[in-house]
Amino acid sequence: MCDLKKEKKYTKRLTPLMGWSSWNHYHVDICEDLFKRQIDALVETGLADVGYTYFNIDDGFFGGRDEKGMIKPHPVRFPNGMKVIADYAHAKGLKAGIYSDGGDNTCAHVWDNPDGNSDGVGVGLYGYDEQDLRMYLIDWGYDFIKVDWCGGQRMKLDEKTRYTEIGNIIEKIREEEQRNIIYNVCRWEFPGEWVVDVADSWRVSGDIGLDFASVLRQIDDVKPLAKYHGPGHINDLDMLQVGRGLSYEEDKTHFAMWCMMSTTLMLGNDLTTISDETLSIIKNTELIAINQDPACLQARVEGVQGHVEIWVKDLEGEHSNKKAIALLNRGETEAEVTVRWRELGLEGSIKIRDLWEHCDIEAEDTLTISIPAHGTAVYKVTASID
Helix, strand or coil: CCCCCCCCCCCCCCCCCEEEECHHHHCCCCCHHHHHHHHHHHHHCCCHHHCCCEEECCCCCEEEECCCCCEEECCCCCCCCCHHHHHHHHHCCCEEEEEEECCCCCCHHHHCCCCCCCCCCCCCCCCCHHHHHHHHHHHCCCCEEEEECHHHHHCCCCHHHHHHHHHHHHHHHHHHHCCCCEEEECCCCCCCHHHHHCCCEEECCCCCCCCHHHHHHHHHHHHHHHHHCECCEEEECCCCCCCCCCCHHHHHHHHHHHHHCCCCEEECCCHHHCCHHHHHHHCCHHHHHHHCCCCCCCCEEEEEECCEEEEEEECCCCCCCEEEEEEEECCCCCEEEEEEHHHHCCCCEEEEEECCCCEEECCCCEEEEEECCCCEEEEEEEEECC
16 A cells, blocks of 8 residues: 655754744834844844854734734734745745744733733634644744743633644644744643643743843753653743843853753844844854754753752763763852762763863863852863773
């Protein structure tokens, strides 16, 4: 009997997404011109060249539905519609992402409308799943969709049922279009084991705030979830706040730990005013390589000395002789820490690479270093038996 099932002609992305998203900096205050300037900046700053290739639109582009129930883009913010944004991104060599909700309303109705205006009302997927998804992913040509849950929560819908229904339609569109489409579940906590079979990535915590305590909360929330994380199945720690007001050391820690976790690297700042200091952090190709390691293993805590946590991430596979080591100082003062490689499973001849300083350092049995308050040192350590 002939197998009539269509052979896949597209490659599924297995490593975490890298790119930019509009929500952190702009919320619903978005428009076509702003997006085109951010797309241009992704390319002109060289960020696209080091892997930041997804341009993701979050909430705020909606203008209600027409008499046939079709989504209308906001007439003032997006007078030329939303397809032009995806086309503009594609012409620059980028991918484009878009947003919806599993319920009837989107989160803009909750968080950005204290006066109760109609932004986000009635524009969620509920009741329009196939119609909306086909428009976003086929007619408009978007490559990624984030599905939020403000409307779903308000309606008291069953999460597993709704997100599975949506995922089934997205999978059908993938097969029809023979194109990789990324599906992100945004539930503000780990949805449950079922999500691994439904989506490509999923949020595991509440929205990240613009403070170091929030960065640490995201890290703490993902600690017990490593078993659900791997190639093509990403625990999403939310968008980056780097370049938005944290201190230099806090920005470095934020970025380094997102890389150690192999979570999504979605920038959330204004790229048109980005500083050289911020670029030096987010364009660190040695840290990006840790994030994009094909084994996609989440780091784990292997020791604590005072306020300093010793994080270990196996590279290229479990129990590898190559590991990324992060020394995270959660405290308010500088702290000294001593690392003994043997205790981390690294024996024999040791090679040590400082991923912030981009240099090799002298290999000994131990490493003693002072870590600034809220700072993180990161090393790639390779062991070989002589």
